[in-house]
Amino acid sequence: MTEEIPNAEKLLSNPNLFPWWLLLVWGILALLIGCMFLTTPGLTTVLFITLLGAYWLVSGLFALGSLAVDRTNAGWKLFLGIINVLAGILILLYPLYSTIFVLSFFVIFIGFWACFIGVAHLYQGFTTKDGGNGVLGAISLIFGILLLIDPFIVAALLPFVAGGFAIIAGLASIIVSFTAKKTQEIPAK
Known part of the structure; x- marks a missing residue:
């Protein structure tokens, strides 16, 4: 009487989980949003x-x-x-002031978080003599400090980064939609 509960990997590997056209619409929307952010x-x-x-x-x-x-x-x-x-x-x-505030707050939060994670990784790297953890900690700490040096410039660049990621995600989703369409058209035996 043991019923197997499907894990996330099994669910996501199911080609009929998302209709192919939904992935296509998602990809086109992400591509449009990415172009909007860049233009x-x-x-x-x-x-x-x-x-x-x-x-x-x-x-x-x-x-x-x-x-x-x-x-x-x-x-x-x-x-x-x-x-x-x-x-x-x-x-x-106050949408304009809020935009500046929210983006700057987001960048400052990520900067402090990166510094915190960097220090934690450095500590872990030194106590366990793990070079990979130490390098990861140093990179994270440097990244956090760079974000905190001038969060307004980073906040101004954030839409361009979001636009680039949205374009990449949109193109990937469009490609996956056509692959999913091929697998969904094959009749199950």
Whole structure:
């Protein structure tokens, strides 16, 4: 009576998990978004941060509304709901300033996180005499320091990096969609 639960690898290797056309649509959208980020980075970034603000506002309202139905973790739900609503309102009222703030905050957060991870890897590398961990720690620490030196320049370059990644992901998804179409057309025996 043991029922095998499929793991994620088995699920994702199933060619019928996603219809091929859904992968194609996803790839085309990612390609368009990537081109938008590269051609009009400022406008596209403001648009995405504004959509993020609208999402946070609605998410916060739903979190607060869920308190009427479910009181578990009421303190956290109330706190996160209020924070989301306030962040959403501020972003929607001041989209340009919010874009600069959110991107800069994101870069600073990643910079501090990279420094923290770098120090942890360096410590691990020195205590276990693991050269690979030490090199990884040094690279991470240097990366974090470079981000923290001038986060505004990095934040200004972030849309271009996102655009490049979106184009690569879009092209990959389009190629995978045609491969999936071929495997989905083969009748199962």
